[in-house]
Amino acid sequence: MGYTEKIEEALVAIVGAGPGNPDLITVLGRKLIENADAVIYAGSLVSAEHLKFMKEGAVSYNSSKINLDEVMETIKEHTGKNEKVVRLHTGDPSIYGAIKEQMDRMDEMGITYAVVPGVSSFSASCAQLKEEFTLPDVSQTVILTRMKGRTGVPETEDLEKLASYKASMSIFLSVGMIEDVAEKLKKGYGSDEVPCAVVYKATWEDEKIIRCTLKDLAEEVKEAGIKMTAQILVGWFLDSEYSLSKLYDKEFTTGYRKGTKSE
Numbered sequence: 001m002g003y004t005e006k007i008e009e010a011l012v013a014i015v016g017a018g019p020g021n022p023d024l025i026t027v028l029g030r031k032l033i034e035n036a037d038a039v040i041y042a043g044s045l046v047s048a049e050h051l052k053f054m055k056e057g058a059v060s061y062n063s064s065k066i067n068l069d070e071v072m073e074t075i076k077e078h079t080g081k082n083e084k085v086v087r088l089h090t091g092d093p094s095i096y097g098a099i100k101e102q103m104d105r106m107d108e109m110g111i112t113y114a115v116v117p118g119v120s121s122f123s124a125s126c127a128q129l130k131e132e133f134t135l136p137d138v139s140q141t142v143i144l145t146r147m148k149g150r151t152g153v154p155e156t157e158d159l160e161k162l163a164s165y166k167a168s169m170s171i172f173l174s175v176g177m178i179e180d181v182a183e184k185l186k187k188g189y190g191s192d193e194v195p196c197a198v199v200y201k202a203t204w205e206d207e208k209i210i211r212c213t214l215k216d217l218a219e220e221v222k223e224a225g226i227k228m229t230a231q232i233l234v235g236w237f238l239d240s241e242y243s244l245s246k247l248y249d250k251e252f253t254t255g256y257r258k259g260t261k262s263e
């Protein structure tokens with residue numbers, strides 16, 4: 001059985017909806033929505049546009065209005081009738097998706113499920129900035145993380161510690177604590193000149209983009225009134241003047257990009 005058939009065979013598909021714009025779901029994700037009898041979507045961050053593709057008679061549930069037990073009850077009810085369920089998560093389900101607890105419950109209940117990846121907001125934000133996280137000689141590592149909030153973060157992953165690697169960073173779930181974030185980043189990177197960007201609701205109609213350095217980060221975010229649903233991207237990869245001149249330099253001297261891709 002091929003990849004697609006295996007996914008389609010499962011009663012429940014946990015699907016990444018992408019960062020916002022409904023065109024950014026995968027072809028398979030869309031197909032699963034079209035064939036589903038029920039779609040449970042996280043209404044706070046998943047566009048209701050996706051529901052337009054549901055077949056007639058299929059039902060949808062907004063999971064931001066119900067708790068985990070109720071989500072599981074809904075899944076049980078539909079799969080009990082041998083109906084197909086799509087659990088639609090924002091971005092990619094494997095990042096801050098809280099899918100593990102749902103999968104564990106489905107294992108306990110003997111319900112078959114599959115996971116379909118999605119475009120995460122960290123990559124969508126970088127795309128909207130027209131940047132690249134991994135520039136040769138600048139950084140070859142991307143750190144995806146968050147500030148400690150209601151959900152704890154292991155001490156070894158404290159933001160200041162991670163920033164001290166001076167790698168490219170994409171910070172989720174933290175824009176509401178922007179002052180603390182900026183302080184930790186400044187200490188970790190050891191400079192307030194590090195370029196950064198905040199992308200609010202990447203790919204949505206009301207997307208907003210801020211570009212600045214760590215020095216002005218907190219002030220800029222406050223001025224723009226951004227309190228949630230934003231990515232904070234930090235690192236020297238955002239210093240496009242530097243990367244552009246390097247690229248130009250390589251092309252100019254060699255005529256083609258020999259040697260820039262050693263992988």
Ligand code: SAH
Nearest residue numbers: 091092096120121172173201202229230231
């Ligand atoms: N699984 C999701 C992340 C869910 S956690 C993903 O892969 O993107 C929710 C956090 O993701 C938000 O607090 C915000 O930091 C980020 N986020 C989600 N959608 C976003 C978007 N369209 N633009 C910017 N950040 C977004």
